[in-house]
Amino acid sequence: MRNLIIPVVILIAIVGGYFLLRGTSQNKTSTPTVTNEPATTSATPSANASDNNQSETTIKYTSAGFSPENVTIKSGGKITWVNDSSEEVQIGANPHPIHTGNKEVSGGDFTLNLAPGESKSVTITKTGSFGYHNHRNSSQGGTINVK
Numbered sequence: 206m207r208n209l210i211i212p213v214v215i216l217i218a219i220v221g222g223y224f225l226l227r228g229t230s231q232n233k234t235s236t237p238t239v240t241n242e243p244a245t246t247s248a249t250p251s252a253n254a255s256d257n258n259q260s261e262t263t264i265k266y267t268s269a270g271f272s273p274e275n276v277t278i279k280s281g282g283k284i285t286w287v288n289d290s291s292e293e294v295q296i297g298a299n300p301h302p303i304h305t306g307n308k309e310v311s312g313g314d315f316t317l318n319l320a321p322g323e324s325k326s327v328t329i330t331k332t333g334s335f336g337y338h339n340h341r342n343s344s345q346g347g348t349i350n351v352k
């Protein structure tokens with residue numbers, strides 16, 4: 206019997222040690238997961254920043270409004286308007302209702318009309334800050350900054 210006790214104690218030590226190591230390795234893997242969360246959050250504004258001042262960007266319209274409302278593009282850059290709502294959207298340059306601002310935002314027309322699911326691209330060359338809105342619901346709108 207005594208000859209058996211020593212191997213059993215060794216076995217318990219090995220098994221116990223294995224679970225101890227597993228426990229610490231689990232703690233180690235869970236620690237970077239926690240630090241990854243703020244890293245992902247801080248990566249979001251930089252991803253938004255990279256959306257800015259580029260030559261092409263997309264603005265989506267939904268029933269909630271435009272997203273992103275405000276964009277920055279380079280002069281000569283392209284804006285693609287996408288209607289992701291179930292109603293027609295009529296994009297017009299500010300101010301409503303006369304649209305005397307930069308009509309490049311609406312492709313040179315009084316309004317750029319998009320049926321549900323439709324998308325159209327416009328090119329903007331004038332530099333400055335240009336407001337736009339949904340002519341059918343002028344409380345929805347945003348700003349296009351052209352640099």
Ligand SMILES: [Cu+2]
Nearest residue numbers: 297301302340
């Ligand atoms: Cu209008």
